[in-house]
Amino acid sequence: MSSPSIEHPGPPPARMTPRNAARDTAGVAKRNLLRILRTPQLIVIGALQPALLLVLFRYVLGGAIRVPGGSYVDYVVPAIFLEAVLIGGMTTSIGLAQDLKSGIIDRFRSLPMARSAVLAGRTLADLSRSVLSLAIMVGLGLLVGFHFHSDVGSIIAGMALVITFGYAFSWMYAAIGLATKDPETAQIAGILPFFVLMFASNAIVPVATMPGWLQGFARNQPLSVTIAAVRTLLEGGPAAHWVWQSLAWSAGIFIVFFAISLHLYRNSTS
C-alpha cells in the first residue's frame, strides 16, 4: 500500500554545535527576560517577601535574640541576602510548571534546539531577577543599620558566593517545577525545602541554642555553611574554610539537579 520511504529530502540538518546550543540558550533567556520585564509586579512581589522577613527579624524578633559578638542586624542581614536569592529561585519552578501546563514546552521539545537550552535559559533569566532582588536587599539592609566591616574584595566575593549558591539552588527548583507540572503545586512544594533550610540553620538564631540532635544538621547543611561563609566575608575574618564548603555544596547541588532536571525535561509531557 505504501511506496518506499523517501530519502532524506534537502540538505542533511546540521548537527548541534556549541554555537547553536549557546544561541538556543540565549534565545530562551531573552524570552524569559522579556516575560520578566513585562510582569514588573512579579519583581516587586519577589522583593517584598525578603524585605518583610528583614523587617520582621530586625525589628520584631531581633530584640529578643542574643548573638555572640556583633549586633543582631549584622548577624541576620547576610541570611536575608540568601533568602532573597532562594525566593528568586522559586520563580524557576513556578515558571517551568506554567510552561509545561501551557503546552509551550511541547513546542520547544519538537524544535531542533539544544535539550538543555530551555532549562539553562530559564535559570539564567531568573538569576537576573535574583540579582536585582539581592541589590534591593543590600540597600534595605544598609537602611536598617547593617554595616560592612571588611574590604571591597571580600564584599564582592561574599555577594558572588550568594549568587552562586542561589543559581545552584535554582536547578533544584527547576526539578521541582518539572516534577510537579503544576504552578500551584510547584509553589507549595518549593516552600518546603526553603523552610527546612532556613529555620533549621544558623540564619536567624545561633545553632548553639538548638537541641543537640538538631545541631549537627543545622551546622553543616548547605545554607548554614554558605551563611557562615558570607557572614565572615562581610564581617572580616578567616573565611576560606566556609567558602570552600559552600562552593562544594553549590557544585554538588548544581550537578545533581542539572542531571535530574534534564532527565525530567526529556521525558516531560504536558
Add this chain to the structure above:
Amino acid sequence: MAGSMIEVQAVAKRFGPTTALAGVDLAAEQGRVLALLGPNGAGKTTLVRILTTLLRPDSGSARVAGYDVVADAGPLRSMIGLAGQYAAVDELLTGRENLELVGLWYHLEKREYRRRAQDVLERFALTEAADRLVRTYSGGMRRRLDIGASLIARPAVLFLDEPTTGLDPRTRNDVWRFIEELVDAGTTILLTTQYMDEAERLAHQIVVIDRGSVIAQGTAPQLKAQLGGAMLEARVTDPSDLDRAAALLAEVGDSPPRIDRDQQLVAIPTPGGTTLLLAAGRRFEEQRIALDDLGIRRPSLDDVFLSLTGAPATPGAGHGSPEPPAERSAVTR
C-alpha cells in the same frame, strides 16, 4: 519523486493500564494531506506526539521524512513543524518575537529568520498586530500565529493537531485556505480532526482511529461507499407516531429501520430512485401519519463515523449531526 513521507508500522503505546495506541499502521505520500479522524481519546494526539518526537512508542516503528522518530529524533526535528491543539505561543511576547525566536531555535541566521517572520506575518494577516503582545490577540489570531510559527522553517512535514477546534467558521475557512496553499507548495500534512467536513475538504486520505486502532481508511468517497447506499428518511411531526412510522417503513423496505427518537426520525436503506420514496409517501398518507420531512439522504462522513465508532461525531461537526454532545469514555492522552 513521490514516496512515503510518513510511515507508521505497528506503533503501540500504553499509559499505565490505558492502551492509547494498539498497533497502528499508516502511510502518507509526499504533498498529501492525511486526516486522522476519531473521537476524543481515540489516540490521535498520542500518535502525533510520537511522530513529533515528544513521546517514544512502546513498540513498532515510525519514520517521518525518512528519519526514524526514535533513533534520528534530533535531525528529524529540523524537518517538521508542529502546531498544537492549544495554541502554544507566548502571551507575553509580541507576535513577531514569537516567530523570530522559533526561527532562531530552528538555527536560521538572524537576517533569515527576521525575513521569514515578516513573511509569515503578512501571509497570516497579522502585520498590524505584529508588535502587540499576544495577550491582546483573539483566539483566531493566536491560532494563525501558532500555525505560522510551525511554518517558519518551511518544514517538509507539518503536524496539525486539531488546527480549527474552537475557531469561528470564518477563521476556520482561513486556516483551511492556508493549509491548501501549503499542500500546493508540496508540504506533507498530517492533521487530526473531529470535524467531518474538515477531513472531507482537506484530506486526500482519511484514517479513522478509535480506541487506539485504525478501524477504516481511504478517501472520503471510499469510506462512504462502505456504508452502502442512500437512506430513506422520514421525520414525524408527532413523536408518538414514531413506532408506527418505523413499522410502516419496515414493511415498505425490506430491512430493519433505524430510529432516532431525539430527531423524531426513521430511516431505512434505499437502492435509490423514487419507487420506494413514493410507495412510502402513499402509505404515510393512508395511515394518516403527519410528516415534517420525507426524503432520500446520501450517507455523510458523519454516518460513516457513527457506524464505525458507535459514537456520533463531534457536536456541530458537519451538517448531519445536530445531536446534543454525546458522552464518551475519556481516555487519558
